[in-house]
Amino acid sequence: MMAVSADDLREAVRRRYAEAALAVSEGGADCGCGSGACCGEGEADSTSFGEALYEAEQRGELPEAATLASLGCGNPTAVAELGEGETVLDLGSGGGIDVILSAKRVGSTGVAYGLDMTDEMLALARRNAAEAGVVNTHFLKGVIEEIPLPADSIDVVISNCVINLSVDKPAVLTEIARVLKPGGRLGVSDIVAEDRLLADQRAERGSYVGCLAGALSRGEYVAGLEAAGFENVSVEFTHEVADGMHGAIVKAVKTLEPERKGLPVVQPAAHAGCC
Ligand SMILES: C[S@@+](CC[C@H](N)C(=O)[O-])C[C@H]1O[C@@H](n2cnc3c(N)ncnc32)[C@H](O)[C@@H]1O
Numbered sequence: 001m002m003a004v005s006a007d008d009l010r011e012a013v014r015r016r017y018a019e020a021a022l023a024v025s026e027g028g029a030d031c032g033c034g035s036g037a038c039c040g041e042g043e044a045d046s047t048s049f050g051e052a053l054y055e056a057e058q059r060g061e062l063p064e065a066a067t068l069a070s071l072g073c074g075n076p077t078a079v080a081e082l083g084e085g086e087t088v089l090d091l092g093s094g095g096g097i098d099v100i101l102s103a104k105r106v107g108s109t110g111v112a113y114g115l116d117m118t119d120e121m122l123a124l125a126r127r128n129a130a131e132a133g134v135v136n137t138h139f140l141k142g143v144i145e146e147i148p149l150p151a152d153s154i155d156v157v158i159s160n161c162v163i164n165l166s167v168d169k170p171a172v173l174t175e176i177a178r179v180l181k182p183g184g185r186l187g188v189s190d191i192v193a194e195d196r197l198l199a200d201q202r203a204e205r206g207s208y209v210g211c212l213a214g215a216l217s218r219g220e221y222v223a224g225l226e227a228a229g230f231e232n233v234s235v236e237f238t239h240e241v242a243d244g245m246h247g248a249i250v251k252a253v254k255t256l257e258p259e260r261k262g263l264p265v266v267q268p269a270a271h272a273g274c275c
Pocket residue numbers: 013014017018038039069070071072073091092093094095096097098115116117118121142143144145159160161162165166167
C-alpha cells in the first residue's frame with residue numbers, strides 16, 4: 001500500500017469536515033456520525049458520538065445547527081470546571097458547540113476562543129454563536145499544531161475528538177503547554193486506545209478521518225503530556241467505541257515550575273491579543 005503524506009492526510013481531514021459543515025448549513029442531515037462519514041464510523045453508533053453526549057439542559061442552551069454539527073466523542077465543558085472571567089481555547093472547534101457553552105460559563109468578563117482549520121466549520125460556528133447571542137467568542141483560523149495565540153495567555157484548553165486527527169501530536173501537546181498560563185488546565189475528550197493495541201491494530205478498527213486510526217494509546221497520551229510539561233495527568237475511559245478503543249477524558253495541569261523540570265521557560269507575551 002502506498003504511504004500517505006502528512007499533508008495529504010490533513011487535507012483529507014479538512015475536506016471531510018468541510019463536507020460535514022456544509023451538510024448542516026444546507027439543512028440536511030449531519031455528516032452521518034455513526035454511519036461511517038466522520039468521527040464515529042465502524043462499530044460506534046450515535047450514542048457514542050455527537051449531541052447525545054450532552055445533557056438535555058445544555059442542548060437547550062444551543063441553536064439547533066450547533067447541536068446537529070456536534071461531532072465530538074465527549075463533553076469537555078462538563079469536565080473542565082470553567083470559572084467566571086477565565087479565557088478558554090477549544091482546539092478544533094467545529095460548529096462551535098463547546099465554545100458557545102464555554103462562553104456562557106466564563107461570562108461577560110471571560111473569553112472563549114475556537115480554533116479550526118476548516119473555513120466551512122468556522123463560518124458555521126460564527127453563525128451559531130451569533131444565533132446563541134454570545135458576544136465573548138472569537139473563532140480563529142489555523143492548525144492546532146501552530147496555535148495562533150501568544151504564550152501564557154489561556155487558563156483552560158479544551159478539545160473534543162480532534163487531537164486524534166492531528167498529524168503531529170507532539171507539536172499539539174507542546175503548543176498547548178506554550179499557550180497555557182503556568183497552572184493552566186487541559187480538559188479534553190478524545191478517542192484513546194488501550195495500550196495493547198499497536199498502531200496497525202487501531203487502523204483495522206476504523207479510518208483516520210473517522211477518528212480511530214490516528215488515536216494515541218493511554219500510555220502514549222500520558223508520556224506525551226508529561227514530556228510537554230504537564231502534571232497530574234489522567235486518562236479516564238468513558239465508553240468503548242470499538243474493540244479496545246474508547247471515548248476518554250484527558251486531564252492535566254501545566255506545571256508551575258518549568259525550570260525545575262528542565263522544560264523550556266516561555267517568555268511572557270508582549271501583548272495578550274491576537275490576530
Ligand atoms: C471531529 S470534528 C469535532 C468538532 C467539534 N470539536 C465537536 O465536538 O463537534 C473535528 C474538527 O477539528 C478540525 N480539525 C481537525 N484537525 C485539525 C487541525 N490539525 N487543526 C485545526 N483544526 C482541525 C476539523 O476541521 C473539524 O472541525
